[in-house]
Amino acid sequence: MSGREFFTRRYVELGWNYENARATQAVRVNITNAEREEAVERLEQRGIELEKIAFLQNGYWIRKSRFSVGATTEYLLGLYSIQEAAAQIPAELFTKLENKEVLDACAAPGGKTVQLASLMRNTGVIVALDVGEQRLRALGNQLERCRVQNTIVYKLDARKAMRLQQKFDCILLDVPCSGNFAADKNWFRRRTLVDVERNALVQRQMLEEAANVLKNDGEIVYSTCSLEPEEDELNIDWAIKTLNLKTENIECCGQKALTNVFGRNLDSSVSKARRIWPDKTQGFFVAKLERRDRA
């Protein structure tokens, strides 16, 4: 149960005809360090052509650049970050971030942590967790480069977040996932359904722990860059039915999430989540969750 044919046949069953896509490179202005207009003007003066991404607050497509956008003074000064467009969506979905207590449960290498800090204008507190040594070092470097001031990093598995003995207003659960072919040219050769199911199980454990450390009026944003419904709609359906959570409407690109997966009917509110098939962005899935008993 692997290979291009196997997975693309599944995509057809889910309503999407496979097209080989490669995500267009994108950047995000770190608005705590630069005004959007200023950052854009400086990059354009260097000959980098940008186009505002309509569905994001601070994101721009790279239309043309003669050199790596990671090799400019502006990048090194933390005025912007290189961040794939779909990956910029989750942090923007929280209702309010300034002065909040935020958990970034799977934070490394830190692109979304920096984005959260930027949206929070360095107020409040971000607790950032991850487990890989190298990835945590990369996270520290990102925080330093982008002049983040409101984050505490712990080496801790998101499934053990209760050890922090803290509850959070906002939880970003950008879980480790199987990825997708648009972000990895060897994806079809590397992935099997067994991997997908193993990841889905870990993701459920993370969702459960996130629900345990969520304040009563808090919000969870769950995201993956996987196209496999086991890691996406099926997990959200499970969370709704098991963790006393409900989905909230979100506004972003993509289509309503599926409520019928391989013949299995899911809770109709799963459709409030978004499924993004690869095109200009990589494949992505995002859902916003709250407690069912929240007023």
Added chain:
Amino acid sequence: MIKPLDEFVKRFRTHIVLDETLLVEKESKYYLLNKKLRKHISSDFLYAGTYLGEIRHKEFVPSFPLLNMIAKTDASKVYVDEKTEWLFICGRDVFKRGVKKTTGTAGKGDYTLVMNLRDECLGFGQFLVDSTEERESVAVQNLLDLGDFLRRERQH
């Protein structure tokens, strides 16, 4: 202030004021918290607040946020042209011809911040000649530049 930090800042012939109750050291790395972080932090953290620098091989290695704090004082600074800016970021020393302006007093051996013409800190170095000397030569030896982030990324 914590001694290695204090001594480092003094080499720029300036000083900065940091709230000592918000300074923390963890495995020879120094961080500046704010009151909210102080309330939430536990001892097993890996990184917190504003990273200030670390002791490496008995030398204090500053972070870029610390250099930015020093840049807000009357510390010695050399302002370099655009070409020199990128050469410096690539690890090169600063030649006198690339220097547009110097501020503060600095003599041979003193530390100086290296700034671009937008008043942004690119790193720091050490004067190899007196800042008032006229002769064409290497003016500032590169000790740390922003390109360090790229070098670290490559390591990862």
